[in-house]
Amino acid sequence: MHKKVFAPALFDCLKSYSGKQFAKDAVSGVIVAIIALPLSIALALASGVGPEQGIYTAIIAGFLISFFGGSRVQIAGPTAAFATIVAGIVAEHGMGGLALATVMAGIIHAAVLVLVLVVLMPYAALIPMPCIAAILFSVAYNMCQWRPFVRLCKCAPKSDILVLLLTFLLTVIFDLVVAIEVGMLLAALLFMKRMSDETEVRGWKYKDMPEDQLTEVPLHVRVYEIRGPLFFGMADQIGEITVKEFTRCLVIRMHMVNALDVTALNALEALYDECAKKGVRVIFSHVNEQPLHVMEHAGFVDKVGRENFCDHIQQAIALASQQ
Secondary structure, three states, rough: OOOOHHHHHHHHHOOHHEEEEEEHHHHHHHHHHHOOOOOHHHHHHHOOOHHHHHEEEEEHHHHHHHHHOOOOOOOOHHHHHHHHHHHHHHHHHHHHHHHHHHHHHHHHHHHHHHHHHHHHHHHOOOOOHHHHHHHHHHHHHHOOOOHHHHHHHHOOOOOHHHHHHHHHHHHOOHHHHHHHHHHHHHHHHHHHHHHHHEEEEEEOOHHHOHHHHOOOOOOOOOEEEOOOEEHHHHHHOOOOOOOOOOOEEEEEEEEEEOOOOHHHHHHHHHHHHHHOOOEEEEEEEEHHHHHHHHHHHHHHHHHOOOOHHHHOOOHHHHHHOOO
């Protein structure tokens, strides 16, 4: 047998591939990835494993299917819902039960198709087209889910309703690809807006602390608390942190900061450089794992000094009092 029989179809497609085709395929790939990401997570959770395993599986399977697939326009995914069924069979009957179920499913599927072709096919021509249209209309009516659509329009925030209606109109007027692109962009902007509303930078006050945790703050120490994720939309608020002429130490409490990006890190570094020029020592309190990892990777921890990173606010204030 000729070796070309076993060659992946991808090799033949690349012979006549062009930059214009790549641009279109890149857009299609992004759209499919956006759809597949939540689907992979949902299937992983339904199968009883972690969401990261669903993402890993989607990456590996997507590469293998595209590499060995029979067509460059093939998109594998509609049968992914069977993963939950497969997981249940393996959990209850093992891999042997899965092999037996696969064989029996193939045999029954082939038998039903033969029965339809041999016995029922002659009667298919007798079905009037209006009946088929009515069946398709009923299927479309059940799939449209207008009741959840109306319920979402009644109870969802106005911004979410705007995204929902705009995506719906774009799907009807143009196509699903345009609707998904615009919908994802608007959803991302809306998410950033909500996150920025949740983040705040303010001076630390005693009223924020329980009675048994009140700590005396020396006059030369200034404490600021940051709450919420720190990303590029919040970099300006870091610039609102100020020090007085008599301030010798600045304590930044970050116990409620769960995420930090490079733009916000640059703002923190600019704040540190400004304080260093004024001779003000900067101490960070309770920096969580992700922000600390970003700071270490950028060399900010070594620049500030690891001794200036404390686990608790009391420890940070005690260290600042020695200044």
